[in-house]
Amino acid sequence: MTGARAFPLWLPRRQHDALPGFGPGLALTLFWLGTMVVLPLAALIVRPWGEGLHSGMQAFGHAAHDGRMLSALGTSFGSALMGALADLVPGLLIAWALVRSDIPGRGLIDMVIELPFALPTAVVGITLATLYGPNGWIGGPLAHLGVHVAFTQSGIVLALMFVGLPFVVRTVAPVLRNLPRDVEEAAEILGASRVQIVTRVVLPALYPALVTAFGMAFARGIGEYGSVIFIAGNQPFHTEIAPLLIVIRLQEYDTQGATLIGLVLVAISLVSLAAIRLLQRHLSHGAG
Amino acid sequence: MVTKTRLTRRGLLQATLAGGAALALRPTRAWAATGLLNVSYDPTRELYQDIDRSFSRFWAEGHGGAPVQIRTSHGGSGAQARSVLEGAPADIVTLGLAYDIDILAQNGLLATNWQTRLPHNSTPFxxxxxxxxxxxxxxxxxxxxxxxxxxxxxxxxxxxxxxxxxxxxxxxxxxxxxxxxxxxxxxxxxxxxxxxxxxxxxxxxxxxxxxxxxxxxxxxxxxxxxxxxxxxxxxxxxxxxxxxxxxxxxxEPPVAVVDRNAQAHGTTEIAQAYVQYLFSDAGQKIGAKHYFRPVTPAILAENRDRFPAVxxxxxxxxxxxxxxxxxxxxxxxxxxxxxxx
Amino acid sequence: MARFIFASAVYLLIGLIVILPVVLVFVMAFSHGLATALATFADPDALSAIRLTVIMTVLTVAINTVFGVMAAWTLSRFRFPGRGALIVLIELPLSVSPVVGGLVWLLVFGTQGWWGAALERWGYPVMFAPPGILLATVFVTFPYVTRTLMPVMIHNGREGEDAAVLLGAGLWQILWHVTLPGARLALLSGVLLTTARAMGEFGAVSVVSGHIPGLTETIPLHIETLYNGYQTVAAFTMAGLLAIMAMLVVTARTLIERRAGARGLIA
The missing domain is CATH 3.40.190.10 (Periplasmic binding protein-like II)
Incomplete structure (x- = not known):
C-alpha cells in the first residue's frame, strides 16, 4: 500500500534506449498478464454470450428485473460507501497520531494498524461475529441497550470498516508527514485557532489523499466476502451482499447468473475507480 | 566466497520451488487412489467421522490388514453436488436429497437408475x-x-x-x-x-x-x-x-457410488463396500448413535426411546x-x- | 487536556477495532487450556492444511515475484504504446472481488468451462484441486510486487543501469547487481504483502477448492470447517496460528518500511 502515488502513468521521455531487456521483459509481462488476468476476465465477459447473443441479452434483461440481485448489489454498494466514509475520521485521527503527535506507543500502533489487512478475512469474520454477536463481549452489552450490530447492515459496515482502515491510515500518513509546516505556522501567527488551521489549511491539503484512500477502501469493500458473510445476516433483500449471491448462484448451478453479477461488480468498481481518478484530477487542479 | 553462497542459496530456492510445484501440481487422481472421498452434506460431520473409522477397520480385517484412508467433505447438499459436478473427485456421494444425485446422474457421472441399486431407495438412514x-x-x-x-x-x-x-x-x-x-x-x-x-x-x-x-x-x-x-x-x-x-x-437422504470417478480412481470395489456397509447392522447402529433413524426395523426398535413415532x-x-x-x-x-x- | 482526549480516542479506536479481535482469537483458543489448543495440531487434516497453505504461498510468491519484477522493469524503464493500459490491467485484480477471482477460473477450467472437461479427461483436473487454488491465489495477489517496486525503481532513476550497460553488463547482471539491490527494501515489502494476502485468502480459494479435508483445504478453509463442526477451540487455535503468521509478516514489513522510510525510499 504505497498509496497516493502508486503508479505514475508517464515517464520522462528518453531518446536513446541503450538498456537491454525490453523484448524479454515485455514478453514475460504480456504472458503473465495474459494468462493470469486477461484470460480469466475474458471468460467473465464472454461467458454470458456463450449460448448466443440472444440468450445473453435475455439474461441481462432478466437480471435487470432481478430484485434480489439488485438489492444485493445495493447492499454491497451502500455498505462499502458507508464503511469507507466511516473509516475517514478514525483513519485521519490515527494517521495524525502516527506522524504529528508524540503519544506513547506510536511504534506499536504503526505495526498493528496493518493487521486488518494481513489478517485472513475468514478469521476477521468469525472473530467479529463472535465479538458483536448477541452473546459477545461487545454485542452483549449493546444488545441490552437495544443496539444490534451483528447480522444487520451495521455488521457489514463494521466489517468493511475493519478491512478498510489500514488503507486510509497508510495513504494519509505519508502525505501528512510531507505537508510543509510553514503554512500552518504562518496561519498560527496570523491568529488562526487550532480548529481553523486543521479545517482550513491541513484538511484541504489532504483531500486528494483522502479521496484515494476512500477509493481504495471502497473498492476493497464492494467485493469483500470472507469478513462479511459471518457477521451479515445473509438475508435476501436485507443483508445479502453481491459476492455471496455469486456463490449462491453457483451453488444453484446458475453459472450464468453468477457470471452476470460478477461482471456488474467488476464494472461498478471500474467506474468508481475512474470517478475517483476524475475527482482527484479536479481536486489537484483546484489546489493549483 | 560470496558467489558461492549465493549460488547455493539460489540452488536451494530452485529445489524448493521445483519440489513444491511437483507436490502441488500432482494430479488429484494420484491422491484419490490412496483412499476414498465421500462428499456429504452438512449435518453428517460426526456420523461419517465414526463410520469412516469403523469401516476402515472392517475393510482392513477382510483385506489383509491394509487400512484405507477415507476423507469426507461437508457443506450444503446442493453446493456439494455442484463441486462434484465441477470436478471434485468424489468416489461416493451421501447427500441430503435424491435430486442432487439425480443432477450428477444427468451429467453422466453415475447411472440414472442409481436409486435402485441399493436397498430402501438407496437411503440407509x-x-x-x-x-x-x-x-x-x-x-x-x-x-x-x-x-x-x-x-x-x-x-x-x-x-x-x-x-x-x-x-x-x-x-x-x-x-x-x-x-x-x-x-x-x-x-x-x-x-x-x-x-x-x-x-x-x-x-x-x-x-x-x-x-x-x-x-x-x-x-x-x-x-x-x-x-x-x-x-x-x-x-x-x-x-x-x-x-x-x-x-x-x-x-430420505440417499447415498450412491459415483461410477465414473470410482472407475477412474480404481476404487469401485471399496466404494461399493462402503455404501453397503451403511446398510449393515454395524453401520445402522452407528447411524442410530448419531441420531439418524436406521432403516433396519430391528435396530430402529432397539432405539425407540430415542426416536418417537411421528x-x-x-x-x-x-x-x-x-x-x-x-x-x-x-x-x-x-x-x-x-x-x- | 486536549492531548489527553486525543490520545485516549486513538487508543480506544486501535484497541476496539484492531486489538480486541486479535485478543479474542487467543482467548478463545486457550479457553480450555493450552493442551486442548495444542491438540488441534495432532489432527492430520490440520497439518495437511498447514502444508498446503505453505506450499501455495511459496509458489504464489515465487511466481508473482519473478513476473512482478519483470513487469516493473519493463514498465519503469521503457516507454512504449499501451504502457498505460498494461498498468491499469496489472492493477485490476486489486479492485476485483475475491469471489470473482475464483469464479473466473471456474469459467475457464471448471468441467462446464472452456477447457476443464478436456483437462479432466487427461487426468489433470484443475478446479477443486491444488492447481486451481494456486491460480486463484496468484490472481488476487497479482499486483502487489509490481505496485511496490515500480515507484521506487522510477525514483531511483536509471543512471546506474546506463553505466552498467556501458561496462558491458547484460540484463540479468543489471537486474541482479544494480536494479534489485537499489530497490531491495521495496521488493521485500512487496513480497511480504503478497505473502500476507496469499496465506489468508478465503473468498477466491473457497470458490475453487471443494473443501476436501486433507486434500484441498487451506488453513482459512479448515478454520471454517472446524467452526462449522462445533470445534470452536480448534478453529480459533488455527486462526491464532494464522494471526501469528500475519503478525510476523506485518512486523517484518513495518521494520523494512521504517528503514526505507528513513531514507525516503517508500512514502
Missing part, C-alpha cells in the same frame, strides 16, 4: 424435520401455525443451496396443503408469511444451527431431527427443547423430486415468487 426451541419453549411453539405468529423468529437455511432447507420448506408446504380447505395458493401464502419471520438465511444446515445455537438468533430452528438431537444432547444440554410437530415430512408424509406424496424441484426451487419457481417483493 431416514430423518425428519422437527422444531428446536429455547429451553422451556418460551414462545409456546407446538405446530406449524405457531411459526407465523407475531414476534416469532424462525431460523432455516436457504432451500436453493441446502438440502435440509428443502425438506424444511416441503414439510411446511405439505402441512399447509393438507389443511382443511388447503390449496397450492393457501400453502404459498403460508410459506410467504413464514419466510418473513426468517431473519437469517444460511447456505447450509450447519450454518443455520450455528446461528441458532451459538449466535443466539431466533426462537425456533427448523432442523433435521438428527441435528436437533445433537444440539440438545451434546452442544447445549439444558438449553434447548425439541418440539415434534403433529405432521412432518419423512426425509406422523409423516413422504416426497412421493408431493409428486417426487423432479416435479417438486421444478415447481418450487427452479429459477422463477414458487420459492422465488415468495421471496420477491
Amino acid at each position: 431416514t430423518s425428519t424435520i422437527v422444531f428446536l426451541v429455547r429451553k422451556g419453549n418460551p414462545k409456546n411453539i407446538h405446530d406449524w401455525p405457531d411459526l407465523i405468529r407475531d414476534g416469532v423468529q424462525v431460523i432455516t437455511p436457504n432451500p436453493k443451496t441446502s438440502g435440509g432447507a428443502r425438506w424444511n420448506y416441503l414439510a411446511a408446504w405439505g402441512w399447509a396443503l393438507n389443511q382443511p380447505g388447503g390449496s397450492a395458493d393457501s400453502a404459498r401464502a403460508y410459506l410467504k408469511k413464514l419466510f418473513t419471520h426468517v431473519p437469517v438465511l444460511d447456505t447450509g444446515a450447519r450454518g443455520a444451527t450455528n446461528s441458532f445455537v451459538q449466535r443466539g438468533l431466533g426462537d425456533v430452528l427448523l432442523a433435521w431431527e438428527d441435528e436437533a438431537l445433537l444440539a440438545t444432547r451434546e452442544i447445549g444440554p439444558d438449553q434447548f427443547d425439541i418440539v415434534v410437530p403433529p405432521v412432518t415430512i419423512l426425509a 406422523h409423516t408424509f413422504d416426497i412421493a406424496s408431493l409428486g417426487g423430486w423432479t416435479k417438486v424441484q421444478k415447481e418450487h426451487f427452479a429459477d422463477g419457481g414458487i420459492f422465488d415468487s415468495i421471496y420477491t417483493k
Whole structure:
C-alpha cells in the first residue's frame, strides 16, 4: 500500500534506449498478464454470450428485473460507501497520531494498524461475529441497550470498516508527514485557532489523499466476502451482499447468473475507480 | 566466497520451488487412489467421522490388514453436488436429497437408475424435520401455525443451496396443503408469511444451527431431527427443547457410488463396500448413535426411546423430486415468487 | 487536556477495532487450556492444511515475484504504446472481488468451462484441486510486487543501469547487481504483502477448492470447517496460528518500511 502515488502513468521521455531487456521483459509481462488476468476476465465477459447473443441479452434483461440481485448489489454498494466514509475520521485521527503527535506507543500502533489487512478475512469474520454477536463481549452489552450490530447492515459496515482502515491510515500518513509546516505556522501567527488551521489549511491539503484512500477502501469493500458473510445476516433483500449471491448462484448451478453479477461488480468498481481518478484530477487542479 | 553462497542459496530456492510445484501440481487422481472421498452434506460431520473409522477397520480385517484412508467433505447438499459436478473427485456421494444425485446422474457421472441399486431407495438412514426451541419453549411453539405468529423468529437455511432447507420448506408446504380447505395458493401464502419471520438465511444446515445455537438468533430452528438431537444432547444440554410437530415430512437422504470417478480412481470395489456397509447392522447402529433413524426395523426398535413415532408424509406424496424441484426451487419457481417483493 | 482526549480516542479506536479481535482469537483458543489448543495440531487434516497453505504461498510468491519484477522493469524503464493500459490491467485484480477471482477460473477450467472437461479427461483436473487454488491465489495477489517496486525503481532513476550497460553488463547482471539491490527494501515489502494476502485468502480459494479435508483445504478453509463442526477451540487455535503468521509478516514489513522510510525510499 504505497498509496497516493502508486503508479505514475508517464515517464520522462528518453531518446536513446541503450538498456537491454525490453523484448524479454515485455514478453514475460504480456504472458503473465495474459494468462493470469486477461484470460480469466475474458471468460467473465464472454461467458454470458456463450449460448448466443440472444440468450445473453435475455439474461441481462432478466437480471435487470432481478430484485434480489439488485438489492444485493445495493447492499454491497451502500455498505462499502458507508464503511469507507466511516473509516475517514478514525483513519485521519490515527494517521495524525502516527506522524504529528508524540503519544506513547506510536511504534506499536504503526505495526498493528496493518493487521486488518494481513489478517485472513475468514478469521476477521468469525472473530467479529463472535465479538458483536448477541452473546459477545461487545454485542452483549449493546444488545441490552437495544443496539444490534451483528447480522444487520451495521455488521457489514463494521466489517468493511475493519478491512478498510489500514488503507486510509497508510495513504494519509505519508502525505501528512510531507505537508510543509510553514503554512500552518504562518496561519498560527496570523491568529488562526487550532480548529481553523486543521479545517482550513491541513484538511484541504489532504483531500486528494483522502479521496484515494476512500477509493481504495471502497473498492476493497464492494467485493469483500470472507469478513462479511459471518457477521451479515445473509438475508435476501436485507443483508445479502453481491459476492455471496455469486456463490449462491453457483451453488444453484446458475453459472450464468453468477457470471452476470460478477461482471456488474467488476464494472461498478471500474467506474468508481475512474470517478475517483476524475475527482482527484479536479481536486489537484483546484489546489493549483 | 560470496558467489558461492549465493549460488547455493539460489540452488536451494530452485529445489524448493521445483519440489513444491511437483507436490502441488500432482494430479488429484494420484491422491484419490490412496483412499476414498465421500462428499456429504452438512449435518453428517460426526456420523461419517465414526463410520469412516469403523469401516476402515472392517475393510482392513477382510483385506489383509491394509487400512484405507477415507476423507469426507461437508457443506450444503446442493453446493456439494455442484463441486462434484465441477470436478471434485468424489468416489461416493451421501447427500441430503435424491435430486442432487439425480443432477450428477444427468451429467453422466453415475447411472440414472442409481436409486435402485441399493436397498430402501438407496437411503440407509431416514430423518425428519422437527422444531428446536429455547429451553422451556418460551414462545409456546407446538405446530406449524405457531411459526407465523407475531414476534416469532424462525431460523432455516436457504432451500436453493441446502438440502435440509428443502425438506424444511416441503414439510411446511405439505402441512399447509393438507389443511382443511388447503390449496397450492393457501400453502404459498403460508410459506410467504413464514419466510418473513426468517431473519437469517444460511447456505447450509450447519450454518443455520450455528446461528441458532451459538449466535443466539431466533426462537425456533427448523432442523433435521438428527441435528436437533445433537444440539440438545451434546452442544447445549439444558438449553434447548425439541418440539415434534403433529405432521412432518419423512426425509430420505440417499447415498450412491459415483461410477465414473470410482472407475477412474480404481476404487469401485471399496466404494461399493462402503455404501453397503451403511446398510449393515454395524453401520445402522452407528447411524442410530448419531441420531439418524436406521432403516433396519430391528435396530430402529432397539432405539425407540430415542426416536418417537411421528406422523409423516413422504416426497412421493408431493409428486417426487423432479416435479417438486421444478415447481418450487427452479429459477422463477414458487420459492422465488415468495421471496420477491 | 486536549492531548489527553486525543490520545485516549486513538487508543480506544486501535484497541476496539484492531486489538480486541486479535485478543479474542487467543482467548478463545486457550479457553480450555493450552493442551486442548495444542491438540488441534495432532489432527492430520490440520497439518495437511498447514502444508498446503505453505506450499501455495511459496509458489504464489515465487511466481508473482519473478513476473512482478519483470513487469516493473519493463514498465519503469521503457516507454512504449499501451504502457498505460498494461498498468491499469496489472492493477485490476486489486479492485476485483475475491469471489470473482475464483469464479473466473471456474469459467475457464471448471468441467462446464472452456477447457476443464478436456483437462479432466487427461487426468489433470484443475478446479477443486491444488492447481486451481494456486491460480486463484496468484490472481488476487497479482499486483502487489509490481505496485511496490515500480515507484521506487522510477525514483531511483536509471543512471546506474546506463553505466552498467556501458561496462558491458547484460540484463540479468543489471537486474541482479544494480536494479534489485537499489530497490531491495521495496521488493521485500512487496513480497511480504503478497505473502500476507496469499496465506489468508478465503473468498477466491473457497470458490475453487471443494473443501476436501486433507486434500484441498487451506488453513482459512479448515478454520471454517472446524467452526462449522462445533470445534470452536480448534478453529480459533488455527486462526491464532494464522494471526501469528500475519503478525510476523506485518512486523517484518513495518521494520523494512521504517528503514526505507528513513531514507525516503517508500512514502
